Amino acid sequence: MADQLFPVPPVKYGSLRVGGMTLEQSPFAETVSLGAFLGAGRDELVNRIHEMFGVILPEHPRAVHAADGRCTFLWNGPGQWLAIAVEGLGLLSRLREVCGDVCALTSQSDSRAILKLSGPNVREVASRLVPIDLHPRVFGKDHVASTLAGHIPVIIWQTEDAPTYLFLVFRSLAASLFHDFSVALNGLSYSETDSCV
């Protein structure tokens, strides 16, 4: 038998630190999309996820965490969610058992890379690229949005109150997004405007 295959991350560079802020590529995660089938499928899906993970699938752009903290569900459109878990939990097969008959399950683990932006002033850095309102009155912890970062489609997910953002980006575009954020980060230290966005 042939050699083992080894994984390669989509962005060559490890991470970037500018002015106390960090841009880094998150480790591989297991991601599965859930698309509810019509009719009773949707309610059944919500029920079974609730039973198994102790969480209600959100009807709005939010992230909710399974009771055991090992899996998160992100709203991804009407009747559509992304389940994200650390590697090695067999998320896809577990979901197949729980709800494979009432929704479409598709592995998205390698479809999207996750870039993490953390540190002071990341709200301002993000606003260089993301055209949505990230003010705490509007966008807080566990809010998500499908939007654009510059020209690149992303799902943005705020994971902490002191904003830390995860950007879920198509793997093939991850290097471009990493570049665009590195440019936005480098410009920031010279911002002369006040800190609120």
Added chain:
Amino acid sequence: MSAAPAQIFRVRSGNGVDTSQTLHFSFDGKTYTGHPGDTLASALLAHGVRLFGRSFKYHRPRGLLSAGPEEPNALVELRDGARREPNTRVTVVELFDGLNASSQNRWPSLSFDALGMNGLFTSVLGAGFYYKTFMWPASFWEKLYEPMIRRAAGLGRAADEADPDLYEKSTAFCDVLVVGSGPAGLAAALAAGRSGARVILCEQDALPGGRLRDESATLDGKAGWQWAEQVRQELAGMPEVRVMTRTCVFGAYDGGTYGALERVADHVALPKDGQPRQRLWRIVARECVMATGAIERPVVFPNNDRPGVMLAGAVRTYLNRFGVSPGRKAVLYICNDDGLRTALDLRRAGVAIAAIVDSRPAGVGGGAQVASQCGAAFFPGGAIADCYGHSGVKAVLVRDASGKARSIACDLVAMSGGWSPNVALATHLGNRPVWHDDLCAFLPSTLPPGMVAAGAAAGVFDTAEALHDGAVAGQRAAVACGFAATLPVLPEAEPTRYAIRALFHALKGVPSAKKAKAFVDFQNDVTAKDVALAAREGFVSVEHLKRYTTLGMATDQGKTSNINALALLAEITERTIPQTGTTLIRPPVQPVAIEALAGPHRGTHFKPTRLPPTHQWAEEQGAVFTANGLWMRAQWFPRSGETDWLETVSREVRTVREAVGFCDVTTLGKIDIQGPDAAEFLNRIYVNAWLKLAVGRVRYGLMLREDGFAYDDGTTARLGENHYVMTTTTANAGGVMAHLEFCHQWLWPELDVQFISVTDEWAQIAVAGPKSRAVLEKIVDASFDLSNEAFPYMAAAELTVCGGVAARLFRLSFSGELAYELAVPARYGDALARLLMKVGEPFGIAPYGTEALGVLRIEKGHPAGPELNGQTTAHDLGMGRLLSTKKDFIGSRMAQRPALTDPARPTLIGIQPVNPEDMLVAGSHLLPQGASATATSDQGWLSSVAWSPSVGSWIGLGFLTNGPARKGEIVSVHNLLAGTIIAARIVDPVFVDPKGERLHG
């Protein structure tokens, strides 16, 4: 360089200038001094410089008209080299140490300009001159007339090098956007800010305060600018308020979106490392208070463009803010009491007032009193009939109420035709302003949703009233956003009186060419007689006037000229101003550099790049890359010793035909389709039948657009009972996804189906060639049977590779050889390429790029992008028989239109030149042999061509009328660009293995 001359016109300390520090700068090679807070205009004026530039058309000497962004005359080239910036208004350039500027549109020098003679040919160069003169012969236009006119009439020169600076874009949101920080804007920001609302206050100037810095009037007994500073500090302490200076809101757009340009580092010699020069803001505001102030109008009188003729309000700005007097002896020409302030301010600064010419009749306004205070001669009902002094005012001819004329010596004319509210933002969305006779001004009528005008922008010129108006606007805006806002306590302002009587020009009768030039539009050199000429020739619509005379079309967009022109046109055509109309103002309010609009998206980062999973590996291999949409794909993999690309590509093709090659095909769109109605969904999307495809099988599918033309093609595999995976072309991947979404969401929401893109999920690699099975046997886990019987052509399977890695295998062939497409999770794509190289080595494996991929598919007669070009039908592609007659599908009805079913339509054929070495060129036309090269003889075209190492000849695919019936015929291939005609034979489009035996081997 000579020693810096003294600032002899700096008569006092200005409220915006720090005279404790000295800056050095140069203009036209001469060194001058100035101070922080100066503009280039005020610093040069302090030295007595009056000549700033030459006019656009007549090359007349020009000085400063204004002190703000509306400046039409004083444009320079700022900086040099790659940072040279033409047409820069000296009135908005903040002085910095080492600043370097040059005058423009003059030759050989500013004081002596050879083309100044253009003024002598006035009667020739009037409105429409170019249209009338340079009409024929047509061929002269491009080669002679246009370059000549451009050389004579140009403004500054752009830099030749790429802009070395960085530009940023950013988005900001707020409850209340306040545009302008004059009395109204500051009061509005205060009222809204104190309520806790999110407020953004934008000020295009470096300092807040607006006219509070320009006037000597007080607030609460203190200088007005001190109150502005105090408010700025209070606003800066509010966590939800952002004060943005040097930021011009240049446009209003739909949905409460505003464009703003922040000049981050324009006021310093060089941006700091990493600092952007400018930042483009998209501001989304729920409410907007437009407190943009007003722009003073000049008066149209003969020779009103002499350096030294300035707006009265600008004179006060130079005096009060910069401490600079624009002259020693002034004449005022006014029609309102606001202009009289200039006389009082000048007098206080020790400048003599020779005369006050007031167009209002005696007894109207406070002119007589101010004149006696200043010791000036007073001319009620008077006019300035002419102005003397070639390169600077020396005297004016004043005509009194009785018509008697008298010359008065002076070096400064301060004029005020009244103030025009700056309503630009209110009109960007199509709302026309309305003329108010009492104020002689256009005011906003209906406003865009969420916008309110306040202060001078709303025609409220009195300071106390403007403060109140702004405060109310700010309070209401905050309340509209759900905040409990109250009116702030406002400072006490001195009462003022405006008392305007309309004054647009000082001309008697309809202007004609016989009289001296009286300028309406300074920047585009449009005179009163040009307006009269346009009217005489029938251009009586204001839109026509604008286009015929170019009035208002310069970089200042007619800020100081549009209303005077309109008034003049109204008078000449004996209509009122409202009857004559107004042109709408378009964004941007001030010029915006193209770099700012591009932001960081420049050069190779103009658009994002998509990298396939094997990219890093291909780079290591020394691959040559090509852009394929956003994707970067390996085009070919050169080896040492190969001398040109054709040699490399031919070697790669032969490797596939004779051994085994592999190619990253991840870029093809991949869509995961699941649901009980998935088969039915596919059946309606594709032209061919899908209900009976077995699990574990793949089928080719063609989809049409609604209009019946071919849209996209690809293969779709059935992986499970209700589970399919579709592939699309690389180019149409996004479009097909949107097409599926549309069909599902709008056409057939009742179909129970879900889909999601898996293009990026799988690294998909085509392994092709007679030895491909042998290579895959080394990779696919042993439990899987790869034999032809177990896994035949068009089979698909989910399986494992390399000891348990989940993978998908499809027996597909684009090359016509025994071939597979192996998909592994994208993270393993790089490793898979390396592994294929290793295990394939004994079989002579080589990677191939998109070029060889193209040659292979042309040899096999597979249509691709050049054939699926949006203009071809299934029939044209030789796939007419695919169209199912037993079902309905997208495009089925429209595909039956007579023009689309005409059997004579050009149809896919193969082409082979009679002489194999004759190079075919895509785009060439196919004509019968001997036919003349005319459109009527045209029978088709070549869409794809290649040198085929397998055939040993150039080959091509193309479309030919009645093509399939003409096999064997020799046609002429016309390459009209190269002027070549070659003879070629019509052949079957499948050049290699026409029976398809290799596919099934």
